[in-house]
Amino acid sequence: MDKKNFLVEGEDTLLSFLLAHVAGKSRNSVKSMLTRGQVQVEGRTVTRHDHPLAPGQTVTLLPQGAGDGKAPFPVLYEDGRILVIDKPAGLLSMASDREKVRTAYRMATDYVRKSDPRRRIFIVHRLDRDTSGVLLFAKDEETKRAYQDNWDRLVTRRGYLAVVEGKPSRESDTVRTLLRENAAHKVYSVRSGGKEAVTHYTTLRAGKEYTLLEVDIATGRKNQIRAHLSELGCPVAGDKDYGAAADPLGRLCLHAHVLELADPFTGEPRTFRAPEPKGFRSLASGKAEGGDRR
Template identity: 80%
Template sequence: MQKKEYPVTHAASLLPFLLEQVRGQSRNNIKSLLTRGQVQVDGITVTRHDHSLQPGQTVTVLPQSAAETKAPFPILYEDGHILVIDKPAGLLSMATEREKVRTAYRMATDYVCRTDPRGRVFIVHRLDRATSGVLLFAKDEPTKRAYQDHWDTLVDRRGYLAVVEGRPPRQADTVRTLLRENAAHKVYSVRSGGKEAVTHYTTLGAGTEYTLLEVNIDTGRKNQIRAHLSELGCPVAGDWDYGAATDPLGRLCLHAHVLILTDPFTGEKRTFHAPEPRGFRRLVR
């Protein structure tokens, strides 16, 4: 099979779309293409059968040989000590009790082992499953410890892009609250007994329904941005858990687009950028 591209003209799920577009292949063969990582949506490998497609996207089916050598996600930077990827939305950073295989950690490990069977990767930090963007792995234990032990002092900026419903009360502001997680694993602000969370936001553009925000965080609490923006009355688009009423792109509209930190060994300032997801700007025109 040669590389083929299929433009998406209407909203659909990935498996039915492939069954309709890829001729001469059985349902089982199409599922195998997904399992082997031969299917990409806008250049990002997707293996979920129910992945949502939106008009304007492009689905690419790769030959098996290309899928075997290509990373399952964009590589932003790689050297002998770290691997930085652009994690797709919907992909876990690491394993949970329910999902142990389809994770960024597992895929990064498989990618590294293709060139070095003894290669390993180590979790340094995490992104929410629904959030896309810059994710850093260490490739050896000393590097992992160096980053994790001094993460708060090494990181200069963790920047996100968020498309929110409506508009926040101010063009730019800082939200500082205490956050607590309830039994349903939802995070919310409390007056006492929580962990401090600090979120800064600036408006980049606004349309009739949505606003694009630049968001920077001083603390990395679970679901911090999602909770704070929801409490301002402008939940992240596609965030059903935190009060969103719409899902315009078939995903949570939150993207970690920049990570700036200091190399713990050389003292060098390192900046990693993940391109803005397609569709974010269109929503605020």
């Protein structure tokens, strides 16, 4: 569907107007378009069904996933409520005491303000600085709360790709431990007093030095994948904090490649995928392509 503009000729409410002008869509479909933020009035996203319309206004219907392609990072999906990006490795999700400017949050804010200087971005979840991949932001506080307050219920899968040194003793397995963070901010497994962390992994490709794993997490503890794989004797390549011997691609070889969850307003299942970084697969085959920091 292409972007469509409709001129308001008389007083009306938004849902009533859309039902009269959008052909081939059921009432529920039109409501879903509103909920997803695909409808703008005078260039501003509106989601209320009863929003009043006045003669001379323009109502715009955006295609699902519309974006202007001018972001400083790959945009995986965008509508009036959310922005989903492929975060580069080495970029903080949000500001820290040491870095307040060069963050995914700041760059995403600058991006949405190109079309409207009043727009804001809200953090929904985070990725570690050195982990690349799928990162979701909300465009309004209501959406942020809807995702964050129901995150564990909404999310059905958080999948990662990891290139590790060596090869796990089992082709696939589940690691379940209690994790604790020490004063140096390093996470490690303990017998008691920690938070439960569950990590599932499956071997995708194994070479002589490195193995490519598909990793799914059932819990979202800080650095849990890095800690669990290191404790298996297979640290993530490039992860010197957790025992890696080398840095073959000039980055931590951990990538959040899929996020599956339900839309908190419609219940619609959503899947966002970030392409596998260059060099991951070839490294696990013994044919490394260096220098990739995506």
